[in-house]
Amino acid sequence: MYVCMCYGVTDSQIREAVNTQGVGNLRELRAHLNVGSQCGKCIQMAQQVIDTTIIDD
Ligand code: FES
Known part of the structure; x- marks a missing residue:
């Protein structure tokens, strides 16, 4: 799914x-990926993906 x-x-x-x-x-x-550097709407979702990925490890 698209985040940004x-x-x-x-x-x-x-x-x-x-x-x-x-x-x-x-x-x-x-x-790395420019995520969040334009409109910023994706920031909350991007943070969640980072958090859950780190927890899953
Ligand atoms: Fe990510 Fe706009 S959706 S910067």
Whole structure:
């Protein structure tokens, strides 16, 4: 499912960034995938995906 419509980023891309590229927070996610750097509507959802991915590990 798409989390960030502005950049076309899906939840699986976010999970992959967390699991394989050491992304642990929104700032790092933005640096990797631009998530949240345009309209910002996706920030809450992106944070949830990061949180649940880290908990699942
Ligand atoms: Fe992510 Fe707009 S939906 S910045």
